[in-house]
Amino acid sequence: MTDTKQQLSPSNGAALVLLSGGQDSTTCLFWALKQFDSVRALCCAYGQRHAQEVEIARSIAAKADVPFQALDASVISRLADNALTNHDLEMDQQQPAGSYPNTFVPGRNLFFLTFAAVIARSHGISNLVTGVSQADFSGYPDCRDTFIRAANVTLNLAMDEHFQIHTPLMWRNKAEVWALADELGVFDLVRNETLTCYNGIKAEGCGHCPACKLRNEGLLTYLKQKK
Numbered sequence: 384m385t386d387t388k389q390q391l392s393p394s395n396g397a398a399l400v401l402l403s404g405g406q407d408s409t410t411c412l413f414w415a416l417k418q419f420d421s422v423r424a425l426c427c428a429y430g431q432r433h434a435q436e437v438e439i440a441r442s443i444a445a446k447a448d449v450p451f452q453a454l455d456a457s458v459i460s461r462l463a464d465n466a467l468t469n470h471d472l473e474m475d476q477q478q479p480a481g482s483y484p485n486t487f488v489p490g491r492n493l494f495f496l497t498f499a500a501v502i503a504r505s506h507g508i509s510n511l512v513t514g515v516s517q518a519d520f521s522g523y524p525d526c527r528d529t530f531i532r533a534a535n536v537t538l539n540l541a542m543d544e545h546f547q548i549h550t551p552l553m554w555r556n557k558a559e560v561w562a563l564a565d566e567l568g569v570f571d572l573v574r575n576e577t578l579t580c581y582n583g584i585k586a587e588g589c590g591h592c593p594a595c596k597l598r599n600e601g602l603l604t605y606l607k608q609k610k
């Protein structure tokens with residue numbers, strides 16, 4: 384769970400990046416390319432509103448020139464209702480008092496990390512990279528650092544392995560994630576080619592869903608700071 388190159392071993396080895404095709408995971412993909420000798424991308428498709436996420440993730444992986452795998456993880460959306468997979472539900476715009484917004488998909492990141500670890504293990508990869516952030520986590524409990532640390536221990540115990548989960552965005556707000564993309568030389572790619580919007584509109588998105596608001600406010604803040 385490091386986010387600087389200095390903290391990694393001299394032989395950085397290989398990493399598997401969880402890539403959804405959004406701003407965060409795309410930034411993580413290019414971060415990983417700077418950190419590790421070889422990188423693969425895994426997209427867990429779980430019946431989101433927008434199957435095009437997989438195609439966008441695939442095209443980003445192609446641009447980054449890394450092997451790409453899409454995994455059918457749709458079982459997650461059949462376990463419980465949420466507004467990302469059930470088109471009949473109106474998305475909560477913010478966290479309701481005392482509960483989570485209905486865009487929360489219970490267990491999602493635990494499933495994703497478990498799938499990623501099993502696949503990484505089959506490729507002899509011990510580094511896993513995920514774009515979760517506690518700074519801008521939309522109220523989701525499985526984006527928190529404590530969860531990631533616990534999951535890391537659990538995966539190691541479950542498979543008797545030494546996985547290391549890297550969360551380069553954990554303590555960055557959205558403006559700082561834009562800054563990182565810029566540092567990595569992929570600001571325009573992230574701005575124009577990724578899909579973060581819950582309504583399935585690439586780049587700037589619909590502008591009014593919770594994901595767009597977070598992304599676009601962060602972008603405005605970053606562009607203002609940059610001036």
Ligand code: ZN
Pocket residue numbers: 579580581582583588589590591592593594595596
């Ligand atoms: Zn949107």
